[in-house]
Amino acid sequence: MQRALLYALPLLAVFSGVAQAGLPTYELTIRDGHFEPATIEVPARQRFKIVVINAGSGPTEFESTPLRVEKVLSPGVTSFVVIHPLKPGRYPFFDEFHLDLPEGEIIAK
Secondary structure, eight states: OHHHHHHHHHHHHHHHHHHHHTSOEEEEEEETTEEESSEEEEOTTOOEEEEEEEOSSSOEEEEETTTTEEEEEOTTOEEEEEEOOOOSEEEEEBOGGGTTSOOEEEEEO
16 A cells, blocks of 8 residues: 555646646746735636736735735745635735835736
């Protein structure tokens, strides 16, 4: 049983990567609390991935309360979040390290 699991794990990783490779992907750069772009438009009712890049000089956090997602990144780090299918609407996000700066938003159409 354990041996079968050891053989299955690499296959699961491959299939997981293939499943995520087909996701629509959007890039978001955060530079000291400023979002580039500040607005991301996505199709409603479809999963998607946001590649988050911290181009700033300190830590940053991509956080959205309505999306129930948060990702903390050190300076120079790139990571991603996968967002579940959204109903049409506006979904704000912010950088908790820079609450004094304007929020960004995802618009699902």
